[in-house]
Structures are given as structure tokens and as C-alpha cells.
Amino acid sequence: MTDLPLDFGEAADLERLRLDFRTWLAGHPLPARDEDEPLPVFLHRWHRILHEGGWVGLDVPREYGGAGLTPLHQVAISDELGARGAPGVPRIGYLAHALLEFGSAEQRTRLLPRMLAGDDVWCQGFSEPGAGSDLAGMRTRADRGPDGHYTVRGQKLWTSYAQYSNLCLLLARTDLTAPAHASISAFVLPLDQPGVTVRPLRAANGDDEFCELFLDDVGLTEADRVGAEGDGWALAMTTVAYERNALDTGHLSKYGLLVERLRRKAREHNGPLPDGLLTDIGRCVVDYQVLVAHTRRRIAERLAGLAAGPESSVDKLLMTRVEQRLYETALRVFPEELHGNGGEVFGDYLYSRAASVYGGTSQIQRNIIAKRLLRLPAGGRA
Ligand SMILES: Cc1cc2nc3c(=O)[nH]c(=O)nc-3n(C[C@H](O)[C@H](O)[C@H](O)COP(=O)(O)OP(=O)(O)OC[C@H]3O[C@@H](n4cnc5c(N)ncnc54)[C@H](O)[C@@H]3O)c2cc1C
DSSP states (O other): OOOOTTOOTTOHHHHHHHHHHHHHHHHSOOOOOOTTOOHHHHHHHHHHHHHHTTOSOTTSOGGGTSOOOOHHHHHHHHHHHHHTTOOOSOSOHHHHHHHHHHSOHHHHHHHHHHHHHTSSOEEEEOOBTTBSTTGGGOOOEEEEOTTSOEEEEEEEOOOTTGGGOSEEEEEEEOOSSSOGGGSEEEEEEESSSTTEEEEEOOOTTSOOOOEEEEEEEEEEOGGGEESSTTOHHHHHHHHHHHHTOSTTTSHHHHHHHHHHHHHHHHHHOSSOOSTTHHHHHHHHHHHHHHHHHHHHHHHHHHHTTOOOOTTHHHHHHHHHHHHHHHHHHHHHHOGGGGSTTOOHHHHHHHHHGGGGTTTSOHHHHHHHIIIIISOOOOOSOO
């Protein structure tokens, strides 16, 4: 196993947590994936095993089913899993944050323990045809009737794994007269109800991750709304800020394994590597170290109580650079991974192409950095 990139060994209780987890993991290894078992079903099985062991939601308050520890404790678990090439803890942190920050006490109590346990499986219904980068341009509507109930009409797109989910964090426009950012509200949409149609889309790599979500006169109540009417934009920005960081995913350790493989290859190769490959491997190592250093800083900020904000756009760009360069280089160093059914590196290489799109494209991250962090004036011709 490689060095763990986020080893904050100085905290004794964290060290104990890592040791406890390693002991538990020795008795609960990653189960084998059944033939023909869809990836999300397999990951859900793993989610439940981790939850039963008490390793999910470590940073969520105890009253909502978590362990009431710090984000660092949860990161340590992701880190341990990633370093073993195992899937990380389920990626629900960003949804949990949305509920913790915007949900009512009743919603947190009702929804968070089930989310952590994997009793409910969530998807994210933000993007629409024509409203991805321009999310504020969404057209899905939730019209409130005199009885206070909402009727939802519209279409969502790219909704990952909606076919395996029973709940959707949905954004819809509730006020057609207000400016775009003040007119959006968020809802918890149960998918198993009349008027909801989920249609999976087949991607170029054969996966059926994406879905279209059609909403035809779907009924929702006020109890389904998260936050006040018009809070949807702020909730969405909170959600994506937590989605755009490298802390919770275990990706760092996973990248670390591959960086180590590349370094070993460079060391052991007989004679010079072809076509500047050594330089590319060097770049991967440096990019990775920059991301690790940056992530450590983010951890320190989170422990100091700072919420994730627009700085996450920097994280997202750094992660994308590491991921895409790393897998591109790995395929040149290990071309055999391109053959047969495609090794794990090949599958990861294909998925790395999406890193500059999901969670907001790289261009949009640069726009956010320019406007909200650097406060640059808007571009365009005079
Ligand atoms: C693997 C994956 C999983 C996803 N999962 C989900 C999900 O679960 N739920 C969900 O809601 N969405 C999901 N998405 C959708 C994702 O959020 C959108 O694809 C993304 O925001 C881009 O929107 P778009 O596809 O409509 O592209 P567009 O917004 O049409 O962009 C097209 C191109 O134009 C560029 N562009 C657009 N506007 C600007 C601008 N102002 N300045 C500079 N360049 C610009 C973009 O950078 C891009 O290159 C997922 C996407 C991927 C790839």
C-alpha cells in the first residue's frame, strides 16, 4: 500500500480510527461483484456493509444518524478505502450538507438517517435540456395551488442513476415573475409516483448512468420543499460546492496508487522512456502533489468551520487536471490496458473525460473563479 496522502497522524483519535477501520476491513473485505450486477447495485451493497460497520456519516450529527465526529474522520475512511483500490464511502456528503443547511428539523430527522443507511437512494435533478451550465435558465415548474400543493411539470436530463433511486433532490421554478436566481425552489421528489417517468440513456462507454426524467403533473406538498420558496439557487450552490472537492471521494488515494505505479515503471524501465513520457510522468507526480497539498489546506479550513464555497471551483479544476493527465499518461505507459475487455485503467480513462463536465464544466469553474474569487470585470467587447 502507498503512503496515505492525507495521513494526519498527529491526531491520536484519528490514528485509532484508522486502526479500528483496518481491523474491521480485514473481517469485511469488499464483496465480489456478481456477474451482470449493475455497478450502482453493487455500490449500494457496499454502502450498506460500510454503514452496518458504522463507517458512513461520521461527520453528521448523532441526532441525524451520524457519529458526530469531524469531516476529517470521514475523509480518513475514504482515504483508507481509496488506498486499497476499494470504492469509497458513498458519495452522499453533498446531499447531506444540503439537508443540514436548508432542511427543516423534521426533514433532517426523517431523511438523513435513511440516507446514511442506504434505505433511500438519492439522485440529483438539476440539469435540463438547455439548462446545464446555465442552470438558472431551467424551465421545470412547480406551481402552487390554493390548497398549498404543488404541481410539477418539466424535464430533467443527465440525472445519474435515477433508475436505481427512489428520491430525487429536485430544482424547479416556483415564481415566474421573480429574477431567475430568486425563483427556484428545491424539493425532495419521491420517484415512485404517478407522472414520473425515468428513461435511462446509454452512454458511449456502454454505461447507463444517465437518465432523462419526465415530470407530468407530479404532485408535491409543502413538506416536500427544502428551505423556503426561492432558496433553491442557494441550496444548489451549496450542493455543488461540496460536490466539487477532492476531500470526500477517496480519489486522492486512488490517484496515489496509479502515480506510484507510474513512478515504479519509470524507475524500472530499461533505457530512456519514449517521446517525453518521463516528463509526462513527472507532471503527473507534481500535479498530484499540488492536489494533495491543496486538499490538506481545505481540510484545515473545514476543521476551522469554514463552509465550502466558490473556492471549490479551484479544487474541481485541479482534480480534473490530475485525473485526465494521469489516466492519459497511464494508457501510454500501460498500453496493454487498452486491449481485451479493457483493464480498470481503461474504464477510468474513459470516465476521466467526463471530469471536465460533471459538477459544472471547466469553463464554468474558470468563470466562477474570475467573477467570485478574483472579482474580475465581466468580459466582452467594449
Ligand atoms: C458523468 C456526468 C454525470 C452527471 N450527473 C448529473 C446529475 O446526476 N444530475 C444533474 O442534474 N446533472 C448531471 N450532469 C450534468 C452536468 O451538470 C452538465 O452536463 C454540465 O453542467 C454541463 O451542462 P450541459 O451538458 O448542458 O452543457 P452546456 O451547458 O450546453 O455547455 C456546452 C459547452 O459550452 C460551454 N459553456 C456554456 N456556458 C458557458 C459560459 N457561460 N462560458 C464559457 N463556456 C460556456 C461549456 O463549458 C461546455 O463546454 C452530469 C454530467 C456528467 C458528464
